[in-house]
Amino acid sequence: MGKELNNSYQNAEEVFSIFDKKWMGLIVDVLLDGPQRYKDIAQTIPTISDRILVQRLKELTENGIVIRKVYPESPIRVEYQLTDKGIALNAILAEVHKWSEKWGD
Amino acid sequence: MGKELNNSYQNAEEVFSIFDKKWMGLIVDVLLDGPQRYKDIAQTIPTISDRILVQRLKELTENGIVIRKVYPESPIRVEYQLTDKGIALNAILAEVHKWSEKWGD
Numbered sequence: 001m002g003k004e005l006n007n008s009y010q011n012a013e014e015v016f017s018i019f020d021k022k023w024m025g026l027i028v029d030v031l032l033d034g035p036q037r038y039k040d041i042a043q044t045i046p047t048i049s050d051r052i053l054v055q056r057l058k059e060l061t062e063n064g065i066v067i068r069k070v071y072p073e074s075p076i077r078v079e080y081q082l083t084d085k086g087i088a089l090n091a092i093l094a095e096v097h098k099w100s101e102k103w104g105d
Numbered sequence: 106m107g108k109e110l111n112n113s114y115q116n117a118e119e120v121f122s123i124f125d126k127k128w129m130g131l132i133v134d135v136l137l138d139g140p141q142r143y144k145d146i147a148q149t150i151p152t153i154s155d156r157i158l159v160q161r162l163k164e165l166t167e168n169g170i171v172i173r174k175v176y177p178e179s180p181i182r183v184e185y186q187l188t189d190k191g192i193a194l195n196a197i198l199a200e201v202h203k204w205s206e207k208w209g210d
Contacts (some may be wrong), residue, residue, distance in 0.1 A: 010128040010130050012201045013208030017125035026116050085208040096117045099197055103190045104116030 015092065018063055023048050023056055025093055028082065031066065032090055035081035065089065120197065123168055128153055128161055130198055133187065136171065137195055140186035170194065 019025050023045065030036065030044050042053055055079055058067035073076040082089075094099035124130050128150065135141065135149050147158055162185055165171035170191035176182040187194075 009128075011197070011205035012130050013125055014129060014209070015201055016121045016123075016130075018121075020118055020121035020125050021113075022118060025121075026114050035158065088204055090210060092197065092204055093117070095197040095200050096120055099120065099193055100116035103193060104119070 005064070007087075015045040018059070019082070019093075019096075021056070021059075025096070026090055027053075027056055027060065028065065029093060031080060031082045032087070034095060035075070037079055041080065067086065072091065077088070108198075120194075123164070123170070123200075124201075126161070126164075129165070130201070132161055132165065133191060133194055134168065134198060136187045136194070138172065138184060140184040142182070142184055146185065165191070172186060 003102070026045060027041065030041055035038055036044075038053075038057075041057075042048070042050065048056075056066070057066060058082070061068055061080075066080050067083050069079045069081060106141075128136075130148065131150060135146055141149075143162075144157075147153070147155065150158070153161075161172070162171060166173055169188055171185050172188050174184045174186060176184070
C-alpha cells in the first residue's frame with residue numbers, strides 16, 4: 001500500500017469527520033444554492049441555534065470549504081460562499097443522500 | 106423542511122460518523138473485492154492492530170454493512186462479506202477518494 005493511497009484514506013477520514021457533525025451537510029447544501037448572508041442561512045434552517053450555526057460556519061471556513069466575504073458597503077455586507085473545494089463536495093453529498101434514502105432507517 | 110429531508114440528513118450524519126473512524130473506508134474497500142477471511146483482511150492491511158480490526162469489523166457488522174458468515178466445515182471457515190447496504194457504499198467512497206485526491210493535503 002503506497003504512501004499516496006494512505007494519504008487518500010487519511011483525507012477521506014477528514015472529510016467524514018467534518019460531516020458527521022449535525023447540520024454540516026445541510027449548511028453546505030444550502031450554500032450550494034449560492035452565496036448567502038448569515039440571516040438567510042439561519043432562516044433556511046430555523047431549527048439550528050445561533051451558537052451552533054456560528055460555530056459550524058467557523059469550522060467550514062477553517063477547513064477551506066466556505067469563504068466569508070466582506071463587501072465594504074454601507075451597511076457592510078457579509079456573505080458566506082462555498083470555495084471550489086466546497087462546491088466539489090456536492091458529488092459526495094449527492095451519493096450519501098442516495099444511499100441514505102435507500103438504506104437509512 | 107419536511108420530516109423526510111430531516112431523516113435523510115440524520116442518516117447521512119450516521120454514514121459520516123461510521124467512516125470518520127480510522128481504517129473504516131479501507132476495510133470496506135478491501136471487502137469490495139469479495140468475501141474474505143479475517144487473516145486475509147489483516148494481511149492486506151498489515152499496519153492495523155488485531156484489536157482495532159476486530160473492533161471495526163464488529164462495528165461494521167452492527168451497522169448492517171458487513172455480515173459474518175460461518176461455514177460449518179472442518180475446520181470451521183469464517184468469512185466477512187459486505188451486505189447489499191455495504192456494497193452500495195462504493196459510490197460514496199469513490200466520490201470521497203476523487204475529492205481527496207483533488208483537494209486533500
